[in-house]
Amino acid sequence: MSSCERIEAVLSAYHDDELDVAESTEVEHHLAGCAECRRALDDIRRLVQTASALDGRDAPPQLLTRVLAASLNRPEPPRLRLWARRYLPLSLAGAAAAAVVIAVIVVRTSPTVEQPSVTPAGGSAARVVSASGGGSASGGGSASGIAISAGTARGAKVLRAAAAADVKILAGARREFARAEQHYQRAVRQLRRIIAQDLHRWPLARRRAYLRAVGPMDSTVASSQKLASLAPADPAAQEMLFRAYREQLRFMQDAILGGAR
Amino acid sequence: MTPVSKALGVGEARAVDGGADERAEEQRIVAGCLEGNRQAMTELYERYQRRVFSLVLRMVGSSEAEELAQDVFVRIFRGLPKFRGDAALGTWIYRLAMNVCLSFLAKRSRRGQIDSRIGQSPEPTPPRVGNPWLRDQLERALAELPDGYRAVLILHDVEGLNHQEIAEIIGCRVGTSKSQLHKARMRMRKLLGSELDAERESKVIKASEVGA
Known part of the structure; x- marks a missing residue:
């Protein structure tokens, strides 16, 4: 040297x-x-x-809203072992998402029925799994109960699609995630349709509140979708996306139930 | 504090970690965040958003920075119950942010995608010299560094952290941080060779004009 x-x-x-x-x-x-x-x-x-001497850069102003929306009012799901998180049949979460839709339909179509307190879909699915230690049958079972009491053909159809996904653990995590996402998206579409039909009947203040909040909520989901698409088989990214869906579903459900009052 | 420390980086972080009042304030904010208090979460966000966003932006580029910065803050708020206070809060936040960036970059490179900034021709600006110009060139060259070099150079020379802190953030030895920094600077020198020469010559010309 x-x-x-x-x-x-x-x-x-x-x-x-x-x-x-x-x-x-x-x-x-x-x-x-x-x-x-x-x-x-x-x-x-x-x-x-x-x-x-390089300048620091401020985050875009909308980021705080998105961070808070994604972080607040979200119960921490039970911690599952890594293998369980990886191979958990996430279609269960989809079935629970369908249950939310059905519950909302029940409340909306039968004003005399007491409003059920619907827990966030994935949370309930995860609790079902951790409580029973087993699985898909309990998830499908709880959703079936709601469907029978609902007695709506529409609800039963959604449930059947969701329950079909429960039948067995699919081979790849990636396929599981995609399937669960389809159920969430279907649930979101259905609630969206309900809102579109009802929106003009809501009191002005509630309508405004909904319209103000729906944009940031959609963009939170959109950015989670983008993140998840970067890591299609990563349980953490998918879990974040499903949480965003659950939050979106809960938000829409609250808007519908509130709007119906 | 190293000569490259500045108010935005470690000056602020050390002010936060340094005084007893500041530590108590920080504990109050953390406690509020743990209760899900929106005001406390906003305060914590406001304290760190500039540092986190700048770091993420320089590590991964502008097209992904916003999503990843959001991911970092969501992880911060979810992870706070696990924050034991062994490290300073600022260091813990940097570590989380850097982990998010490095795992994103690893996935991106596994998929064979490249940083959209690399290979872009610079803005067609007239040849200029001076600090603002060199700063722009340096930002561009940073994007071309290997991820590990870029991480250490940003943390040390831009954010003003010392090697002990960097070792904690990246999870390496102090000696590794030092040698990575040296290699990173040498690579930057190579990447910015003509710009550094141009700036040196302009200084020589200016000095001779003043002399004449």
Whole structure:
């Protein structure tokens, strides 16, 4: 190693004042007689000065709203073991999403029925799984109960589609996620249709509140979809997306139930 | 504090971690966040949004920065119950942000996608010299560094953290952080060779004009 190479290897540390006295003295002796190494040190100095003067950038103003929407009012789901999270048949969550739709339809079509307190879909699905230790039959069963009491052909159809996904654990996590997402999307579409039909009958204040909130809610879901599409088999990204769907469903459900009052 | 520390980076973080009043204030905010208090969450967000967003932006580029910054903050609020206070809150937040960035970059490179900033021809601006110009060139060159080099260089030279803090954030040894920084600077010197020369020459010309 030439003396220039040896000096260059410690030039960064010399600049940051991290060498001991003997090493620093050696570098200084070399620099006194070597224009090339002086130039290298000068470059490092200007690079560091310029980097330290780079401006910080503020996050876009809408980010706070999205962060709060995604973080607030969301019960922490029970912690599952990693393998369970990875292979959990997420179609269960889809079945529970369908249950939310059915429950809403029941309330909407039978004003005398006491309004059920509908828990976030995935949360309830996860609780069903953790409580029974097993699975898909309980998820389908709870949803079936609602469907029978609803007695609506529309609800039963949604339920059948959701329950069909429960029958067995699909081979790949990726397919599971895609299927669960389809159920969520179907539930969202149905609630959206209901809202579109009813919106003009809602009191003005509630209508305004809904219209104000729906945009940020949709963009939270859209950005979660984008994130999840970057990691289609990553349970964490998918879980984040499903949480966004659950929040969206709950929001729409609240809007419908509130609007019907 | 290193000479490159600045108010935005570590100056602020150390102010937060330094004084007893500040620590108490931070504990109050964290406690509020743990209760799901929107005001406290907003305060924590406001304290760190600039640092987090700047870091994410420089690590992954503008097209993905907003989504990833959102992911970082959601993880911060979800992860706060696990924050034990062993590290400073600022360091913990940097670590979380850097993990999100590095795993995103690893996935992107596995999929063979490239950073949209790389290979873009710079804005057709007239040849200029001086600090603002060099800053723009440096931002562009940063995007071309390997991810590990870029992480260390941003944390040390831009954000003003020391090697001990960087080692905690990245999960490496102090010596590794030092050697990565050296290699990163040398790579930057190579990437910015002509820009650094142009700026040096302009200074020489200016100095000779003043002398004449």
